[in-house]
Amino acid sequence: MTSRRLLAHKPGQRKITGVLMVVFFIILSGVVLVPFVSMILTSFKDSSMIIRNGFNLNIDKDILTFENYRYLFSGDHQYFKWFINSIFLTLIQTALTLIISAWVGYGFAFYDFKGKDFLFVCVLVVMMIPFEILMLPLYREIVAMKLNNSYLGIILPYLAHPTAVFFFRQYLTSIPKEIIDAGRIDGCCEYGIFLRLIFPIMQPALAAMAIFVGMFTWNNYLWPLLVLTDSGKFTLPIGLTSLLSPYGNNYKLLIAGAVMSVIPIMILFFSAQRHFIEGMSTGSVKG
Amino acid sequence: MKERTLALTTQVKHEEHHQKKSLWDKLNSPKVAPYVFVLPFVLIFIIFFIYPIFSTVVMSFQSVNIGDIQFVGLDNYRILLSSSTFPVAIRNSLIYTALTLLLLIPFPMILACMLNSKAMRGSNFFRAFLFLPILCSVVVAGLTFRFLFNETDTGLVNSIIINWFGGEKVRWLSLRWPAMTVMVALACWRWTGINVIYFMSGLNSIPVELYEACDIDGANAWQRFWFVTVPLLKPTIIYVLTISIYGGLAMFAESQMLWGGKTSPLNIGLTIVGFIYQNGISHGQLGLASCAGLVLLVVVLIINLIQLRLTGVLGKEKA
Numbered sequence A: 001m002t003s004r005r006l007l008a009h010k011p012g013q014r015k016i017t018g019v020l021m022v023v024f025f026i027i028l029s030g031v032v033l034v035p036f037v038s039m040i041l042t043s044f045k046d047s048s049m050i051i052r053n054g055f056n057l058n059i060d061k062d063i064l065t066f067e068n069y070r071y072l073f074s075g076d077h078q079y080f081k082w083f084i085n086s087i088f089l090t091l092i093q094t095a096l097t098l099i100i101s102a103w104v105g106y107g108f109a110f111y112d113f114k115g116k117d118f119l120f121v122c123v124l125v126v127m128m129i130p131f132e133i134l135m136l137p138l139y140r141e142i143v144a145m146k147l148n149n150s151y152l153g154i155i156l157p158y159l160a161h162p163t164a165v166f167f168f169r170q171y172l173t174s175i176p177k178e179i180i181d182a183g184r185i186d187g188c189c190e191y192g193i194f195l196r197l198i199f200p201i202m203q204p205a206l207a208a209m210a211i212f213v214g215m216f217t218w219n220n221y222l223w224p225l226l227v228l229t230d231s232g233k234f235t236l237p238i239g240l241t242s243l244l245s246p247y248g249n250n251y252k253l254l255i256a257g258a259v260m261s262v263i264p265i266m267i268l269f270f271s272a273q274r275h276f277i278e279g280m281s282t283g284s285v286k287g
Numbered sequence B: 001m002k003e004r005t006l007a008l009t010t011q012v013k014h015e016e017h018h019q020k021k022s023l024w025d026k027l028n029s030p031k032v033a034p035y036v037f038v039l040p041f042v043l044i045f046i047i048f049f050i051y052p053i054f055s056t057v058v059m060s061f062q063s064v065n066i067g068d069i070q071f072v073g074l075d076n077y078r079i080l081l082s083s084s085t086f087p088v089a090i091r092n093s094l095i096y097t098a099l100t101l102l103l104l105i106p107f108p109m110i111l112a113c114m115l116n117s118k119a120m121r122g123s124n125f126f127r128a129f130l131f132l133p134i135l136c137s138v139v140v141a142g143l144t145f146r147f148l149f150n151e152t153d154t155g156l157v158n159s160i161i162i163n164w165f166g167g168e169k170v171r172w173l174s175l176r177w178p179a180m181t182v183m184v185a186l187a188c189w190r191w192t193g194i195n196v197i198y199f200m201s202g203l204n205s206i207p208v209e210l211y212e213a214c215d216i217d218g219a220n221a222w223q224r225f226w227f228v229t230v231p232l233l234k235p236t237i238i239y240v241l242t243i244s245i246y247g248g249l250a251m252f253a254e255s256q257m258l259w260g261g262k263t264s265p266l267n268i269g270l271t272i273v274g275f276i277y278q279n280g281i282s283h284g285q286l287g288l289a290s291c292a293g294l295v296l297l298v299v300v301l302i303i304n305l306i307q308l309r310l311t312g313v314l315g316k317e318k319a
Helices: A002-042 A047-053 A067-074 A079-110 A116-128 A131-144 A151-158 A162-173 A178-185 A190-201 A203-219 A222-227 A236-242 A251-271 A273-284 B002-015 B020-028 B033-059 B075-082 B085-104 B106-116 B123-135 B138-148 B156-165 B176-203 B208-217 B221-232 B234-249 B253-258 B272-282 B286-310 B313-318
Strands: B062-065 B068-071
Touching: A002 A251, A002 B106, A002 B123, A002 B138, A002 B176, A047 A251, A067 A251, A079 A116, A079 A151, A079 A162, A079 A190, A079 A203, A079 A236, A079 A251, A079 B033, A116 A162, A116 B033, A131 A151, A131 A222, A131 B033, A131 B272, A131 B286, A151 A222, A151 B033, A162 A203, A178 A190, A190 B033, A203 A273, A222 A236, A222 B272, A236 A251, A236 B138, A251 A273, A251 B123, A251 B138, A273 B123, A273 B176, B020 B033, B033 B062, B033 B286, B062 B075, B062 B286, B075 B286, B085 B106, B085 B176, B085 B234, B085 B272, B085 B286, B106 B123, B106 B176, B106 B221, B123 B176, B138 B176, B138 B253, B176 B234, B176 B253, B208 B221, B221 B234, B234 B286, B253 B272, B272 B286
Parallel strands: none
Antiparallel strands: B062 B068
């Protein structure tokens, strides 16, 4: 009886809570958008006023100007070089990290060997220790290897990304082992089985990790900041930070460049939203 | 053990280099192949993890100047303990981490439940909106927050305080707690969306039948949340807790951007990693910075152990 009464009550009640929740989330989305909106608005204002005025949502038609963007597209600076560097580094690092991590993850998922458990615990330990703790000795190592100021120096320590290894291993354990035996019978070598049979069916996992690693690389700040010294090799985050140098802040380029750096990812996000959300939440597929 | 096996493997490889066919046969055997697969990880682990940790420990006992390395025993530790800035850095990092945990676990969980409820409309749309900040690099986000919390009365937050609430402007980036507020606000803006997504994927793994049973038993929304949702979300909660502790203690770029790459007044924005960066890179005191790195390592290990023990993960693994 009670349950039926509850059910009978529900539709009306549910509608009200539904409407309230939608209103709540509209307000929340508005708050989330405020920083973006203020940044975009400010990029159309006089950049010399930024320090004094900060970012706000005031719109005064008389003071809106395209000057910052005019400078971004025609000024004498390295912004677009940084942009291309960032794209280049992101593509290379993502591709290499995915291939190597999948290779390692496959070893963990499909074979039993001595020391496997110990090695896998090592993967988990690397996942747990913040990279920042190791940055100084790592930096010295990279300098000693003469890899400072090179993209190889940025990429190398991340090649077997522990999160990616962990994720690929989890993904691959769900694939039946018979596939290997089938491959062996067909005369595939051990590595051929991975390259020809397994790698192609890993596509969904690779796509998810591509987003994860790609976003990580595109936004990575501290390590490139240490490794790169030549402003011609800067990535976007490092380049934008360098504009805040003590030798006169270049807010004109900074504000327009900041907006420009967000736009390509926004476009990517809205065109492949599902993949993005899947990719970023893959880390949570644990155990 | 496994290093020895590996060493043997490589030795074997070298010895048989002249017999190409037999080398390939060895490499291709199911006994050797797994080691070839995990080899990249082992190499990177040793070169870029074990060795740096080892050299951090060594450097912490040294005074490292350009071309001049001296063993100084525990001097660095003494300097670190008596320094006035390091305790500030530790305090800031711990308070920041605690506040982000307090805000970035319960609220995203509730938001995820709301988005997941049947009464909700357009949850995919709102989920995408909450996700947007994570697309923004920390550099751009930090820059934006720096100017939203501008200290003049025209910065957005101050102008809201003045015009809507009739308050006085706050010197956000010059005072201790306001500065902490800005850092935490930035963290909340950036991470709420991603945590909501973690919790939503956790919620999807809870069987619907449990909620139907709740309905039949006449449980209200709060009881449903507390007795069904929270216990069953435990794995997700543990995961979010782990990455939040990690992110909180490793925070650096945010404060770097909020103060435009300069030192914050009275070090109100200094974090442990900030301390390592300042001393190791800017001042070239690698020994002192290595000590601080080791302290952070110990803090991270202790917190992780406590958290694993409390959440029962460690006990389960042993059993």
